[in-house]
Amino acid sequence: xxxxxxxxxxxxxxxxxxxxxxxxxxxxxxxxxxxxxxxxxxxxxxxxxxxxxxxxxxxxxxxxxxxxxxxxxxxxxxxxxxxxxxxxxxxxxxxxxxxxxxxxxxxxxxxxxxxxxxxxxxxxxxxxxxxxxxxxxxxxxxxxxxxxxxxxxxxxxxxxxxxxxxxxxxxxxxxxxxxxxxxxxxxxxxxxxxxxxxxxxxxxxxxxxxxxxxx
Amino acid sequence: xxxxxxxxxxxxxxxxxxxxxxxxxxxxxxxxxxxxxxxxxxxxxxxxxxxxxxxxxxxxxxxxxxxxxxxxxxxxxxxxxxxxxxxxxxxxxxxxxxxxxxxxxxxxxxxxxxxxxxxxxxxxxxxxxxxxxxxxxxxxxxxxxxxxxxxxxxxxxxxxxxxxxxxxxxxxxxxxxxxxxxxxxxxxxxxxxxxxxxxxxxxxxxxxxxxxxxxxxxxxxxxxxxxxxxxxxxxxxxxxxxxxxxxxxxxxxxxxxxxxxxxxxxxxxxxxxxxxxxxxxxxxxxxxxxxxxxxxxxxxxxxxxxxxxxxxxxxxxxxxxxxxxxxxxxxxxxxxxxxxxxxxxxxxxxxxxxxxxxxxxxxxxxxxxxxxxxxxxxxxxxxxxxxxxxxxxxxxxxxxxxxxxxxxxxxxxxxxxxxxxxxxxxxxxxxxxxxxxxxxxxxxxxxxxxxxxxxxxxxxxxxxxxxxxxxxxxxxxxxxxxxxxxxxxxxxxxxxxxxxxxxxxxxxxxxxxxxxxxxxx
Numbered sequence: 001x002x003x004x005x006x007x008x009x010x011x012x013x014x015x016x017x018x019x020x021x022x023x024x025x026x027x028x029x030x031x032x033x034x035x036x037x038x039x040x041x042x043x044x045x046x047x048x049x050x051x052x053x054x055x056x057x058x059x060x061x062x063x064x065x066x067x068x069x070x071x072x073x074x075x076x077x078x079x080x081x082x083x084x085x086x087x088x089x090x091x092x093x094x095x096x097x098x099x100x101x102x103x104x105x106x107x108x109x110x111x112x113x114x115x116x117x118x119x120x121x122x123x124x125x126x127x128x129x130x131x132x133x134x135x136x137x138x139x140x141x142x143x144x145x146x147x148x149x150x151x152x153x154x155x156x157x158x159x160x161x162x163x164x165x166x167x168x169x170x171x172x173x174x175x176x177x178x179x180x181x182x183x184x185x186x187x188x189x190x191x192x193x194x195x196x197x198x199x200x201x202x203x204x205x206x207x208x209x210x211x212x213x214x215x
Numbered sequence: 216x217x218x219x220x221x222x223x224x225x226x227x228x229x230x231x232x233x234x235x236x237x238x239x240x241x242x243x244x245x246x247x248x249x250x251x252x253x254x255x256x257x258x259x260x261x262x263x264x265x266x267x268x269x270x271x272x273x274x275x276x277x278x279x280x281x282x283x284x285x286x287x288x289x290x291x292x293x294x295x296x297x298x299x300x301x302x303x304x305x306x307x308x309x310x311x312x313x314x315x316x317x318x319x320x321x322x323x324x325x326x327x328x329x330x331x332x333x334x335x336x337x338x339x340x341x342x343x344x345x346x347x348x349x350x351x352x353x354x355x356x357x358x359x360x361x362x363x364x365x366x367x368x369x370x371x372x373x374x375x376x377x378x379x380x381x382x383x384x385x386x387x388x389x390x391x392x393x394x395x396x397x398x399x400x401x402x403x404x405x406x407x408x409x410x411x412x413x414x415x416x417x418x419x420x421x422x423x424x425x426x427x428x429x430x431x432x433x434x435x436x437x438x439x440x441x442x443x444x445x446x447x448x449x450x451x452x453x454x455x456x457x458x459x460x461x462x463x464x465x466x467x468x469x470x471x472x473x474x475x476x477x478x479x480x481x482x483x484x485x486x487x488x489x490x491x492x493x494x495x496x497x498x499x500x501x502x503x504x505x506x507x508x509x510x511x512x513x514x515x516x517x518x519x520x521x522x523x524x525x526x527x528x529x530x531x532x533x534x535x536x537x538x539x540x541x542x543x544x545x546x547x548x549x550x551x552x553x554x555x556x557x558x559x560x561x562x563x564x565x566x567x568x569x570x571x572x573x574x575x576x577x578x579x580x581x582x583x584x585x586x587x588x589x590x591x592x593x594x595x596x597x598x599x600x601x602x603x604x605x606x607x608x609x610x611x612x613x614x615x616x617x618x619x620x621x622x623x624x625x626x627x628x629x630x631x632x633x634x635x636x637x638x639x640x641x642x643x644x645x646x647x648x649x650x651x652x653x654x655x656x657x658x659x660x661x662x663x664x665x666x667x668x669x670x671x672x673x674x675x676x677x678x679x680x681x682x683x684x685x686x687x688x689x690x691x692x693x694x695x696x697x698x699x700x701x702x703x704x705x706x707x708x709x710x711x712x713x714x715x716x717x718x719x720x721x722x723x724x725x726x727x728x729x730x731x732x733x734x735x736x
Contacts, residue, residue, distance in 0.1 A: 004590055020420065023266040030270075056581045084277050084292020088284035088627070125582065132579065155575040159585070163567040164270035172592040174567050175413075175533055177267030179420040182410025183534040186374035191531065198529060198593065 006204055007211040008196040010169045010176035016215050017181040018194055027166065027177070033075065035068035040077035040094070044115075045101045049073065051117035052104065055124050056155065057162045067168060072161040087152055089145055096153045099144055104131070106140035173198060217439045221473050225249040228462050228475035230448045230490065233302020234716040235700030236481030237427035237435070238345075242724030244440035248731075251441045251473055253464055256299035258444040259428065265420035269568045272417035275299050275306045279625075281485065282615055286631035287664070289516060294416070295669050296483065300444050301428030303483070304713060306418050309397040309425070310538055310561065310601075311351050312710035313342045315360060315546050321706050327555035327635070328606055328706035332677050332686035333722075339363070341718035346395070349425040349717075350403055353395030359547040368400045371409065376532035376562040377540035379596045383650030389544040394561060396536055397425040397713075411535040413564055427717075449623050451478050451494040451503055451696070459503070459696045465621050477736075479697040484514060484669035487702040488612045489626045491673070504673070504690035504698070509683050511612040513674055514630060515707045516666040518602035520640050521563065522647040523573075524656030525594050532596065537564035545643070546709045554638035556603030557709035560647055563597035570595070577662045596656060598647040601667060603709040604636045612672050630666075668712050673702035687726040688719065695736075699723055 013019060014027075038046045053069040082093055090096050107127055108116040116124065130136050131154075134147035141149075162168050169176045173196035175183070185192050197210035219225050226248040229236045240252040259265065259275075266272060277296035283289050297303030316335035321328040343364060346353075353366030370393035373381065377393070384391035398409045398419070409423040422429050432442060446466040453459045461474040480487050488511035492502035502510050538561035546557035565573065567589075574580045574588050610631060614624040632640075644661045651659050676682025679691035684703055690696040699720050701712050708715075730736045 019267070022264065022420075023268055026266040026268045026271040057586070058582060081273075082278050082280055082292075084279065084296060085281045085283050085290060085628075087288050088282045092280070128581075132581075151576055151579070155581055156572060159571045159575045159581070160270070160568050163571040163589075164268075168589075169567060171586070172567060172589050174592060175531075178410075178412040178414065179265075179267045180410060180412075182412040182421075184411070186372055186411060186535050188375040188378065188526075188528040188530070190375075191529070195531070196593075 004198055005170060005173040005196040005207070005211060006199050007208040008170050008173065008214060010166045010174070012215045013176065013194060016194060018179070019177045020179050023177040023179065030072070030165065033068050033071050035066070035071050037071050038074040040074045041101070044105070045098070046070065046074070047115065047117040048101045048104050051124060052128070052154065053158055055121065055128055056158045063167070065167070067162055067165040069158055069161045072164070073157055076157065076161070087148060089148055090152060091144060093153070096144060096149055099140070099142060100149050100154060103138050103140035103146070106138040107136050110138060216436050216441060218441050219249065219251050221471050224474040224476055225251050226475070227477045227479055228253065228473050229479040229481055230462060231302060231481035231483065231486070231700065232300050232427065232432065232442060233297065233481065233483060233700065234304050234427055234713045235720050236479065237301060238431045238717045238720035239479060239481065239699045239724055240440050240442070241431035241435040241438065242721055243727065244435050244438035246724060246728045249439070250435070251443055251475070252435070253443045253446040253448055253462065253473070254300045255447040256297065256444065258300040258442060259305065259418070261418060261420050261422055261428070265418045267412065267414055267420065269417055269566045272306070275418050279619055282617070282625060282627045283630070284627065285610065285629040289628055289630050289666055291485070291628065294667055296485070299428070300442055301426050301432060304426040305428050306416050307426070307713055308416055308538055308711070309536060310541070310711040311346065311349065311395045311397045311714040312543070312559070313360070313363070314338065314708045314710060314715055315557065318706060318708040325555065329674070329676065331705050332675055337722065338718055341721045342714060344721050345714055345717045349397045349430055350399060351395050351397055352400035354392045358390035358392050359543045366395055371396060371398070371400050371536065371539055373539050374532065374535040374564070375528065375530045376564055376596055379526065379530070379654050379656070380540040380542070380562040380598060380650070382654045383598070384542050386653035387650055389542055391540055391542040394538050394541040396539070398536055399423045399425065409536065413533045413535055413537065414566065415536050417566070447621060448490060449493065449621060451480070451490065453496065453498070453503070453693065457498060457693060459693055477695045477697060479699050481698070481700040483700050484672045484702045485612050485626055485628060487698060487700055488672040489614065492614050493624060504683050504692045504696055506692050507680060507683060509674060509681070511672050512608045513606040513671040514610040514612055514628065514669065515604050515606055515671040515704065516630060517668045517707055517709070518558070518600060518604055518636060518640050519665040519667040520602070520644055521597045521599035521662040521665065522644055522651055522659060523595060523597040523662060524651045524659040525591050526596055526656055527594070529593050530596050531593050532564035533566060535564070538562055543710070545646070552642065554635050554642060556605065556635070556639055558600040558602035558639060558643050559709050560598045560600045560643065563599050565597070567592065573662060577664060578660070596651070598650055600643045600647070601709055601711055602639050602643060603707055605633055606671055606674070606706060607633055668701070668707070670701040670704040670707050670712055673698045674705045675703040676705060687730070688723045697723070
C-alpha cells in the first residue's frame with residue numbers, strides 16, 4: 001500500500017461545517033467501539049472471525065488503531081440488522097455466520113490439524129481462496145454453498161464494515177461527511193480546500209502540507 | 216395533522232406513502248376526500264435525523280427478510296426498497312425521466328411486451344404536472360422525443376464524472392444532456408439549493424431533494440390527510456358482498472383496524488402483491504384482485520449493468536448528485552439493435568461502501584488486491600444503464616411458509632433474465648466500453664450483474680383476463696380496491712420509474728374525482 005493521501009485525516013473536519021450533530025453522534029459511536037468486544041461470537045468463533053477479517057482486509061502493521069472490523073461485525077450480528085434479502089440457498093445471517101465460522105474451523109483442522117487462527121497467513125489465504133472457489137467439502141458446511149457464503153455474506157459484511165470507518169475513508173481520499181457544507185469545485189482535477197490532496201510522484205510534501213490544512 | 220379514529224370510515228385508506236401512495240394522498244385530500252395514508256416506516260425529519268454516513272443511513276431501507284431465488288437472484292433492500300414515509304423517494308437518485316411515447320403501446324407499435332391502456336398524450340400532461348410540483352432541474356431543450364416544456368429549474372453544474380459521459384457521447388456522435396433531477400438548482404420556499412454533498416442515495420440531509428416526503432406530503436397534511444407512520448398493514452378486509460372494508464395494521468404493539476370506503480394498495484412491487492396474496496379468504500382463495508392469477512407475476516426489474524474505468528485526472532465522483540449526465544440515445548433509436556426495448560446510461564458516483572462491495576462482489580476482490588483497487592477511488596468513472604427488462608410470468612412474488620416478526624409470511628422473489636434481456640445488456644456493455652475508451656479511460660471492466668427498480672406485479676390492462684387493474688388503477692375484481700405504484704406497469708421502459716409512478720397517481724386522482732362526480736365510485 002502506498003500513502004496516496006499523506007497526512008489526510010477526515011476527522012479534522014469533525015467540528016467544521018461539513019459535519020452536523022447527528023453525524024458527529026453516529027461516527028463517535030463507531031469510533032468508541034471496543035475492538036475486543038464480542039457478544040454474538042463465542043471465544044473460539046471470535047478468534048476465527050478476527051483472523052478472517054485480517055486476511056480479507058489486511059491493515060498496515062504500523063496502524064495505531066486498526067479498524068475493529070470483527071467487533072463491528074459482531075455488533076451487527078448481535079443487532080441482527082439484516083440487508084433486506086437473503087439468497088434462498090443461504091440460511092439467515094446469524095445462522096450463516098455461525099455455520100461458516102464452524103466450517104472454517106473444521107476445514108483448518110482437517111487440512112492442517114490446528115485452528116484457523118493458528119495457521120500461517122499463507123495457509124489462511126489459501127483456505128479462504130478455496131472457500132471462495134467452492135473447493136471445500138467439510139460436512140460442517142451442511143447445505144450451505146461455501147462460495148455463495150463467501151461472496152454474499154463474508155465479503156459483503158466485512159467489506160461493508162471496513163469502509164464504514166473514517167480510517168478507511170482516509171486511505172482512499174474520500175471526503176467523508178459533507179452536510180451541510182457540501183462541495184463547490186466539481187470539475188476535473190479540482191478539490192475544495194476541505195478535501196484530501198493526492199500525492200503524485202514528486203508532490204508528496206505539498207500534498208502533506210495541504211492535507212494538514214484540511215478542516 | 217388532522218387525525219381519524221379507527222372507527223371513522225374514511226374515504227380512502229392508502230397503504231404506502233411513496234411515489235404512488237404519497238402523491239395520491241396529496242391529490243385526493245386536495246380534492247376533498249378524507250384520507251388516511253399508512254406507512255410501515257418512520258416519519259423522518261431529515262434536517263435532524265439524517266447523518267452523512269452510509270452505514271447509519273441504511274435505516275432508510277426495507278431490511279426485513281425476503282427470500283430471493285431464480286437464475287438471477289435479486290439484491291433487495293438498499294437500492295430498490297425504502298422503509299420511510301415518502302417511500303424509496305427518500306433515498307432515490309432523483310432521476311426524473313418521461314417514458315418514450317411509443318412504450319405505452321410497445322406491443323402494437325414496437326412488437327414486444329404489453330400495451331398500456333393509456334394514451335401517451337394524456338401522460339405527457341401529467342408528467343408536466345409532476346415536473347412542476349417537484350421543480351425538476353433540467354435542460355432547456357431535451358434531445359429526444361416530442362417537444363416538452365423547459366424544465367422548471369435550470370440544469371445543475373456537471374461534475375467530472377458527468378463530463379466524462381458527455382465527452383464520450385460526443386466522441387461517438389450521440390446526444391447527451393444534463394439529467395432531469397428532482398433536486399433544487401435554486402432556492403424554493405425554505406429549502407436551499409443542492410449543496411452537492413453527493414449522498415443523495417442515503418437520504419438528503421438539507422431537503423434540497425424533492426422527494427415525496429418534502430413535496431406531496433406537506434401538501435397532503437395541509438389539505439387534511441393523516442399520515443400514519445410506523446403502521447404495517449398486514450391484511451385488507453372485505454365484507455360478504457366482496458367489497459373491501461378497511462385494513463388491519465400493526466402499530467404501537469397491537470393489531471388495529473382502520474375502516475375505509477376505499478383501499479389503495481401502494482406498497483411497491485413486492486409488498487403490494489404480498490399484501491394482496493396474504494389477504495386471501497374463502498371467497499378470494501388466491502388473494503384479492505387475483506382472478507386473473509396475475510398478482511405477483513410479471514415482476515420486472517431494470518438491468519443496471521455498468522462499465523468502469525480509471526482516469527488519469529482526479530474525478531472525485533462522490534461530489535454532487537451521482538447521475539448528472541445521461542444519454543437516452545438507445546431508448547429512442549431502434550436501428551442497429553438485436554433486442555427489443557431500450558436503455559439509457561448515466562454517469563455514476565458510488566459511495567465507499569457501495570464501491571467496495573462492487574469490487575468484492577462483482578470482481579471477487581479481497582485482501583491486498585481489493586485495497587489496491589479501492590485506492591483508485593478518486594479516479595474511477597463509470598457509465599451505468601437503466602435497461603428495459605421484458606415482462607415474464609415466471610418472474611414473480613409469492614409467499615413462503617416462513618413468518619416475519621409480525622407473523623406475516625415472508626415473500627419469495629424469483630427472477631431470471633430472458634434472452635432478450637441478455638442481448639440488451641451485451642449491447643449496452645459493448646457501447647459503453649467504446650464510450651470510456653473514447654475518453655482514454657484505462658483498466659476498463661464490465662460489471663455484468665446488477666439490477667434496479669421493481670415493477671409489474673399487478674399490471675394494468677384492457678380486460679380482467681389479462682390484467683389486475685384497469686387504466687384507472689382500479690382492480691377489476693373489487694370495485695373499491697385500487698393499486699397505485701409501480702406494480703401496475705405492464706412494461707418498464709429504459710428509464711427510472713418514479714416520475715411515471717407519480718404521473719399515474721395524479722391521473723388516478725383525477726379519474727377518482729371524475730368517477731365520484733358521476734356517482735360511479
